[in-house]
Amino acid sequence: xxxxxxxxxxxxxxxxxxxxxxxxxxxxxxxxxxxxxxxxxxxxxxxxxxxxxxxxxxxxxxxxxxxxxxxxxxxxxxxxxxxxxxxxxxxxxxxxxxxxxxxxxxxxxxxxxxxxxxxxxxxxxxxxxxxxxxxxxxxxxxxxxxxxxxxxxxxxxxxxxxxxxxxxxxxxxxxxxxxxxxxxxxxxxxxxxxxxxxxxxxxxxxxxxxxxxxxxxxxxxxxxxxxxxxxxxxxxxxxxxxxxxxxxxxxxxxxxxxxxxxxxxxxxxxxxxxxxxxxxxxxxxxxxxxxxxxxxxxxxxxxxxxxxxxxxxxxxxxxxxxxxxxxxxxxxxxxxxxx
Amino acid sequence: xxxxxxxxxxxxxxxxxxxxxxxxxxxxxxxxxxxxxxxxxxxxxxxxxxxxxxxxxxxxxxxxxxxxxxxxxxxxxxxxxxxxxxxxxxxxxxxxxxxxxxxxxxxxxxxxxxxxxxxxxxxxxxxxxxxxxxxxxxxxxxxxxxxxxxxxxxxxxxxxxxxxxxxxxxxxxxxxxxxxxxxxxxxxxxxxxxxxxxxxxxxxxxxxxxxxxxxxxxxxxxxxxxxxxxxxxxxxxxxxxxxxxxxxxxxxxxxxxxxxxxxxxxxxxxxxxxxxxxxxxxxxxxxxxxxxxxxxxxxxxxxxxxxxxxxxxxxxxxxxxxxxxxxxxxxxxxxxxxxxxxxxxxxxxxxxxxxxxxxxxxxxxxxxxxxxxxxxxxxxxxxxxxxxxxxxxxxxxxxxxxxxxxxxxxxxxxxxxxxxxxxxxxxxxxxxxxxxxxxxxxxxxxxxxxxxxxxxxxxxxxxxxxxxxxxxxxxxxxxxxxxxxxxxxxxxxxxxxxxxxxxxxxxxxxxxxxxxxxxxxxxxxxxxxxxxxxxxxxxxxxxxxxxxxxxxxxxxxxxxxxxxxxxxxxxxxxxxxxxxxxxxxxxxxxxxxxxxxxxxxxxxxxxxxxxxxxxxxxxxxx
Numbered sequence: 001x002x003x004x005x006x007x008x009x010x011x012x013x014x015x016x017x018x019x020x021x022x023x024x025x026x027x028x029x030x031x032x033x034x035x036x037x038x039x040x041x042x043x044x045x046x047x048x049x050x051x052x053x054x055x056x057x058x059x060x061x062x063x064x065x066x067x068x069x070x071x072x073x074x075x076x077x078x079x080x081x082x083x084x085x086x087x088x089x090x091x092x093x094x095x096x097x098x099x100x101x102x103x104x105x106x107x108x109x110x111x112x113x114x115x116x117x118x119x120x121x122x123x124x125x126x127x128x129x130x131x132x133x134x135x136x137x138x139x140x141x142x143x144x145x146x147x148x149x150x151x152x153x154x155x156x157x158x159x160x161x162x163x164x165x166x167x168x169x170x171x172x173x174x175x176x177x178x179x180x181x182x183x184x185x186x187x188x189x190x191x192x193x194x195x196x197x198x199x200x201x202x203x204x205x206x207x208x209x210x211x212x213x214x215x216x217x218x219x220x221x222x223x224x225x226x227x228x229x230x231x232x233x234x235x236x237x238x239x240x241x242x243x244x245x246x247x248x249x250x251x252x253x254x255x256x257x258x259x260x261x262x263x264x265x266x267x268x269x270x271x272x273x274x275x276x277x278x279x280x281x282x283x284x285x286x287x288x289x290x291x292x293x294x295x296x297x298x299x300x301x302x303x304x305x306x307x308x309x310x311x312x313x314x315x316x317x318x319x320x321x322x323x324x325x326x327x328x329x330x331x332x333x334x335x336x337x338x339x
Numbered sequence: 340x341x342x343x344x345x346x347x348x349x350x351x352x353x354x355x356x357x358x359x360x361x362x363x364x365x366x367x368x369x370x371x372x373x374x375x376x377x378x379x380x381x382x383x384x385x386x387x388x389x390x391x392x393x394x395x396x397x398x399x400x401x402x403x404x405x406x407x408x409x410x411x412x413x414x415x416x417x418x419x420x421x422x423x424x425x426x427x428x429x430x431x432x433x434x435x436x437x438x439x440x441x442x443x444x445x446x447x448x449x450x451x452x453x454x455x456x457x458x459x460x461x462x463x464x465x466x467x468x469x470x471x472x473x474x475x476x477x478x479x480x481x482x483x484x485x486x487x488x489x490x491x492x493x494x495x496x497x498x499x500x501x502x503x504x505x506x507x508x509x510x511x512x513x514x515x516x517x518x519x520x521x522x523x524x525x526x527x528x529x530x531x532x533x534x535x536x537x538x539x540x541x542x543x544x545x546x547x548x549x550x551x552x553x554x555x556x557x558x559x560x561x562x563x564x565x566x567x568x569x570x571x572x573x574x575x576x577x578x579x580x581x582x583x584x585x586x587x588x589x590x591x592x593x594x595x596x597x598x599x600x601x602x603x604x605x606x607x608x609x610x611x612x613x614x615x616x617x618x619x620x621x622x623x624x625x626x627x628x629x630x631x632x633x634x635x636x637x638x639x640x641x642x643x644x645x646x647x648x649x650x651x652x653x654x655x656x657x658x659x660x661x662x663x664x665x666x667x668x669x670x671x672x673x674x675x676x677x678x679x680x681x682x683x684x685x686x687x688x689x690x691x692x693x694x695x696x697x698x699x700x701x702x703x704x705x706x707x708x709x710x711x712x713x714x715x716x717x718x719x720x721x722x723x724x725x726x727x728x729x730x731x732x733x734x735x736x737x738x739x740x741x742x743x744x745x746x747x748x749x750x751x752x753x754x755x756x757x758x759x760x761x762x763x764x765x766x767x768x769x770x771x772x773x774x775x776x777x778x779x780x781x782x783x784x785x786x787x788x789x790x791x792x793x794x795x796x797x798x799x800x801x802x803x804x805x806x807x808x809x810x811x812x813x814x815x816x817x818x819x820x821x822x823x824x825x826x827x828x829x830x831x832x833x834x835x836x837x838x839x840x841x842x843x844x845x846x847x848x849x850x851x852x853x854x855x856x857x858x859x860x861x862x863x864x865x866x867x868x869x870x871x872x873x874x875x876x877x878x879x880x881x882x883x884x885x886x887x888x889x890x891x892x893x894x895x896x897x898x899x900x901x902x903x904x905x906x907x908x909x910x911x912x913x914x915x916x917x918x919x920x921x922x923x924x925x926x927x928x929x930x931x932x933x934x935x936x937x938x939x940x941x942x943x944x945x946x947x948x949x950x951x952x953x954x955x956x957x958x959x960x961x
Contacts, residue, residue: 079639087605330762
C-alpha cells in the first residue's frame with residue numbers, strides 16, 4: 001500500500017469503544033486526547049500501532065486507543081515492548097507508564113530499553129505520587145513529602161527522570177506538561193517521528209492525591225517566568241518579557257537578566273542533536289524554584305535501533321550460511337550408522 | 340582373538356559387557372574435555388553410552404583443593420544401558436584431591452589409575468592427607484596403578500617451544516590416550532578434533548597429539564597392564580546415531596519446533612547455570628530464523644518472550660529454578676492473556692542459589708502451583724537426554740494448539756549427561772503449525788475453539804482485529820475488563836478446563852512390565868534410567884514389578900489412575916522431597932511410597948532396587 005492509497009485517519013479513528021474511567025479532572029484525559037490527535041500524523045495504519053502499558057492509572061490508556069493494546073504487569077511494559085519490537089520490527093510501539101511503574105518497580109527495564117535504543121516511544125506520566133494505590137510516595141516525590149505511607153515525610157531523595165533517561169543513553173529525551181496541549185502534541189509528534197528509544201516525561205496533575213503539585217510553575221499566570229521552552233538552535237531565553245536567560249559559568253548554569261550585563265549572545269544555545277549528552281544533562285538538572293523548568297526536546301540523536309541491529313545479524317547469518325537445513329543440522333557432528 | 344600368547348608375553352584381551360570409567364582431577368586439569376573426547380569416540384564406535392559430568396560451580400577453585408575437583412563418568416556397553424553406572428570400574432585420579440573425593444565410589448578391586456607426580460607434599464596437604472596414600476598401604480583394596488603421568492608426558496613433549504606450564508596442561512590427553520589403549524578405542528576422532536581445534540596453533544596441536552599418542556604407547560609397551568579390554572558394539576535399533584546432551588537435544592528440538600510450526604522463534608533468556616547452553620546454542624541458529632535476546636534479568640526475559648508471542652512469534656524463555664521464581668508473575672500474565680509460551684526450566688539443587696551445578700527435581704510444585712490465583716499451565720518433562728528433542732517439540736505443540744504457557748522441565752543431569760540419539764528423519768516429525776486469526780467478521784478476542792478452548796491468536800498487523808488484552812480479568816468473548824463475579828468464576832473454570840482437556844490429546848501412560856502386579860515404580864524426568872535398570876533386574880528375578888514414567892505432568896495421561904490401581908504398592912523415587920507424590924496422592928488417593936534423595940546426584944540403580952525390595956518383602960509378609 002503506498003502513501004497515496006492510505007486512508008486518511010482522524011482522531012476519531014483512534015478512539016476505542018471503551019468508557020474512559022479516570023477521575024474527573026485527571027491530567028490523563030489530556031494526554032489521551034493529545035495522543036489520539038497526533039496518531040494520524042504518523043501515517044501508520046491502526047493495525048500496525050501497539051500501545052503497551054504497565055500498572056498504575058496510566059496503564060489504562062491502551063484500553064482507550066482503537067489500536068492494538070496490551071495492559072501488562074507492573075514495571076514490565078518495556079520488556080514486553082522490547083520483545084515485540086525485536087520480533088516485529090514493522091510495528092510502531094508505544095509504552096505508556098507512570099513514575100512508579102517506570103522508575104521504581106520497572107527502573108531496570110527502562111534503563112536497558114533506553115541503552116539498547118529499542119525503537120519505542122515511552123511516555124511516562126509523572127504525577128509524583130502513587131495514585132492507583134491511593135496516595136503513597138513515589139520515586140519522584142519531593143523529599144519530605146507527607147503521604148499515607150510517609151506520615152512524617154519521605155526520607156528518600158527523588159529521582160530525576162530526564163537525567164536517568166539521558167545517562168541510560170536514550171536517543172530522544174523530552175518533557176511536556178498535561179495542561180499545555182499544543183506543546184504536548186508537538187512533543188508527542190517529535191517522539192513519534194523519532195527512530196530509536198524515545199523517553200517523554202509528561203508532568204501530569206493528580207487531582208485526588210497530589211493536586212496542583214506542578215502549579216507553582218505551570219499555572220498560566222506564572223509559567224512563562226518559571227518554565228523554559230527549549231527550541232533547537234535557539235538561545236535559552238524565558239520570561240513573560242523574554243528578558244531572562246540561562247548562561248553557563250563553566251559547567252554551572254546561571255540565570256541572567258538580559259539587557260544589562262548580559263545579552264542573548266551570552267546565553268547557552270540549545271542543541272538537541274549534540275552527540276555529547278552533557279549539555280542535555282545540565283538542562284535536565286534545572287529545577288524550580290532555582291531555575292525555570294525546561295520543557296521540550298532535550299536530546300534527539302540518531303543511532304542504529306535494537307531491532308535493526310538484530311535484523312542485520314539475521315541477514316548476515318543467512319547470507320553466510322544459507323537458509324538453515326533442519327535435516328543437516330540434526331545430523332551435524334559425529335554420527336554413526338547401525339544397520 | 341581373546342588371547343595372544345606367544346614367546347613374548349602380550350597383554351591379554353578380555354571381553355566385557357559394560358565398563359564404567361570416572362575421570363577425576365582438578366577443574367583446571369581438563370577432565371570435562373577428556374570425558375567428552377572419550378564419549379565421542381566411544382559413541383562413534385557404536386557402544387551404548389551414558390555419561391555424567393560432575394563439576395564445581397566455581398570457575399577455578401584453588402588448584403588442588405577438594406572443592407576444585409571435577410569429574411566425568413561414562414558408562415559404555417555392548418547392551419542397551421540406561422544410566423552412567425552406579426559405581427566406576429576404573430577411577431582415573433589426576434591428583435590427591437580427586438582421589439580423596441572419589442575413592443569411596445570405587446568398589447574394592449576396582450582399577451585405580453593415579454598421576455603419581457601430583458602426589459606432592461603440597462597437594463597431599465591441600466587434599467587433607469597426613470600420609471601419602473600411595474605409600475601408606477591404605478589403597479591395598481584396590482588395583483592401584485601409579486603412573487608418573489606428568490613426567491612421562493613432559494618427556495614426550497620434549498623439544499616443543501612451550502612453557503612447562505603449557506606442557507603440564509596437556510597431561511589429561513596422556514591419560515586419555517592410555518584409556519583409549521586400555522579399552523581398544525581409536526585415537527583418530529580425537530586426533531582429528533585436535534587438528535581442527537588448534538589449526539591456528541600448530542605447536543599446541545602437536546603437543547596434544549603427542550600427549551595422546553604417548554599415553555597410548557605407554558599402555559601398549561609397558562607391562563603394567565596385563566590385560567586390556569574389549570567392549571563390543573551395542574546392537575541398537577538400525578538408524579543413524581549421534582551423541583547428544585540434554586541441553587543440545589533441547590536446543591535442536593526447539594529449532595525443529597520452529598521449522599515444524601513455520602514461525603519465527605524468539606528466545607529471550609538470562610544466563611543461569613545449567614540452562615545457559617540452550618541460549619548459547621540457539622544464538623547460532625539465526626539462519627533458521629531463530630532470534631535470541633539476552634535480557635537484563637529473568638523478568639525481562641520472559642517479558643520479551645511474551646511480547647514476541649503477542650506479535651505472533653514462538654516466544655520462549657529458558658532458565659533454572661531461581662529464574663522461575665522471578666518469572667512467576669509474568670507466567671500468570673501469559674495464563675491470563677492466553678498466549679503460547681514455552682518456559683524451559685533446567686532444574687538444579689535449591690532452595691535459593693542452592694547448588695547450581697547439581698541435579699534436583701524440586702521445581703515441579705513451583706511450576707504447578709507457584710503463581711497467584713488459579714493459574715494452571717501445562718507441564719512436560721523429558722526422561723532422557725535424547726528425549727529432550729521430542730519434548731521440546733511436544734511443549735510447542737501444546738503451547739500453540741492450546742494458546743497456553745507450557746513449562747518444560749529438564750534438570751542438571753539431563754542437561755549435561757549424554758547418550759546416543761537415533762536421529763529422526765525430518766519427514767517423520769509432526770506438523771505443529773497453527774493459523775493466526777484473520778477473519779474480522781467473526782473475531783472476538785476470547786472466542787474459544789470448541790474442542791481445545793483456545794482463543795484466537797490475533798496478532799498486531801492484522802487489519803480490523805485491533806483489540807486490547809491485559810492482566811485484568813476478561814469478560815468472556817469480548818475480552819473487555821470485567822469485575823462481574825459470574826464472569827470471573829466462568830473464566831477461571833475455562834482456564835482450568837482448557838489445560839485439563841490436553842489429557843485428551845496426549846498418549847496413555849505406558850507400563851514396562853506386567854500390567855498388574857506387586858509393585859509399580861512411578862517416576863518422572865531424569866530418574867528414568869536408574870528406575871528402568873532396577874526394574875529390569877527385579878523382573879529378571881521373577882518379581883511382578885513394573886515401571887511407568889510420566890512425561891506429561893499437567894495434565895496427567897488419562898489412564899494414570901487406572902495404572903496406579905493395578906499394583907499392590909507404588910514406589911515413587913524423586914530427587915526432591917516428594918513433589919510428584921504429593922500431586923499423585925492428592926489426585927488419585929493412592930498410598931504411594933516415596934523414595935527421596937537430594938544429594939545433588941542422580942540415583943544409583945541399587946538405591947532404587949533396595950527400596951523396591953523392601954516394599955516387595957513387606958508385601959510378601961502381609
